[in-house]
Amino acid sequence: MAISRGLRCCQRIFSWIPVVIISSVVLWSYYAYVFELCFFTLHNTLEKVTYVLVFHVCFVMFCWTYWKAIFTPPSTPSKKFHLSFSDKERYEMEERPDVQKQILIDIAKKLPIFTRAQSGAIRFCDRCQLIKPDRCHHCSVCETCVLKMDHHCPWVNNCVGFSNYKFFLLFLSYSMLYCVFIAATVFQYFLKFWVGELPNDRAKFHVLFLLFVALMFFVSLMFLFGYHCWLVAKNRSTLEAFSAPVFQNGPDRNGFNVGVRKNLTQVFGEDKRLWLFPVFTSQGDGHYFPLRTLCESQNPLLASEGRWGEDGGSDEDSTDGEVEHDPSVTIDVEY
Template identity: 55%
Template sequence: MARPGTDNKGSCLLCLKAVKWIPVLFIVTIVAWSYYAYVVQLCLITVENTLGQVFYLIFFHLFFFMLCWSYGQTIFTDIGKVPSTFKISDADFEAYLHHNNSLEMQNRILENYAKTLPVTNVTIGGSVRFCDKCKTIKPDRAHHCSVCGECVLKMDHHCPWINNCVCFTNYKFFVLFLGYALLYCIFICLTSLPYFIAFWKGDLRGMGRFHILFLFFVAIMFGVSLMSLFGYHCYLVLENRTTLGT
């Protein structure tokens, strides 16, 4: 028999997990709408030149596919959890807690366990980096993510737009996603610009012209944001650093 309040707690956790997917759903909705606005309203209805339609559709679908693939890989790639060899035994953890008034004794316990581990980074005080929530000695560049509830290898940051940690396992896909998303926005801006100008001249007719108008503005807005973010992460890659400074 379940304890009183257990069901309510489980329902709250499910609701919290569902809420975390709202930013992802927002991005997916924007991308799906951009597909309709570009393919249907711009290419199939507005563009009259058949050769132009073919050119636009081929390159658009190339960028669209790469954008969706990299975004999906970034979201659904499992976070890089710290190997079990870095987790101290229950007996050592009990001894660690027993000496909670002596930092020297605690550090001695951790140093003794970390002798066989490839760990070089230490705290500002020179102690072994340890996560008492995961009972794990932290490998270099590993950090505890409070959202995921795990110590994550080479953690960069927890991104709400992918509902996942950007870390060792999916950082490549994250950078690719930023790059392909930027190319996607640039392509849309360049190819829709003549029709955006035609809109302001009054040469476009029908309700579809508003889709083209908003498509251009949305592509510009996201493109500017992505340009700075992609450039920043390219800099971090060249410097072999993360946003956490390691």
């Protein structure tokens, strides 16, 4: 037991290594750009002031979004998705798989759940002892179920999901902007150092590596950011892109795709003035989402206490609880 705790402690320590690497590179880039380039290399005062001001705007937004992506805890399912003491006892004492499956089905009727496991059974997490909401998955690194889990990112040492997906996207975008600004402003001085127009001092080393590092990170970030833009437009998570969510009628990669505009709104919110700032504006509570094949009035985005109250039941249909998955009823999809 002590060895196991020691291993977990070492794992937690080592998991911060990628964050330390990124932070070290960023701090070095700050010193190299502000001091070695702007203060020691530039002689034009207007150019120097302009570069420093714009650089600090990019630097602050990068640090702000990176901080939010790292330290925003993943959202976990509410207590309504956990088995009650009696249900848990009944489930664990039952040895017949078919009866266990039926127990979960009966409990799930009281919850807004539309997805299923590959076998068609209710998605249940044995480790967290809860019925998984739609788009929720268990993260073995965080050791918890995460709402609308996208992936576990080692570069932020955090699970990217419902609570911080917007922050992660902004982190990628401001990282690209940070790299582009550095590369664009450093390039002319890189050429001057290269051809010998500027003195061969220590600033040359920093300026040369600034350009290489900025371009290297930009290329890698460009592909990752482009991929996530495509995911947002399709309303898919990384996990759903590799394995389509399963509904009552079978797998459907576009099950949550309700149109580009509405997909964007789910992640960034209605107020476009806040889209570029790392403040939480995503719609809903992460427990369930509009479905492409269901009427919006039957499957609202925002959780309603009237729909699944403290007792877990539904005021609209206490006997059924779950809206039938009727493919003949559709909503207008905007592409």
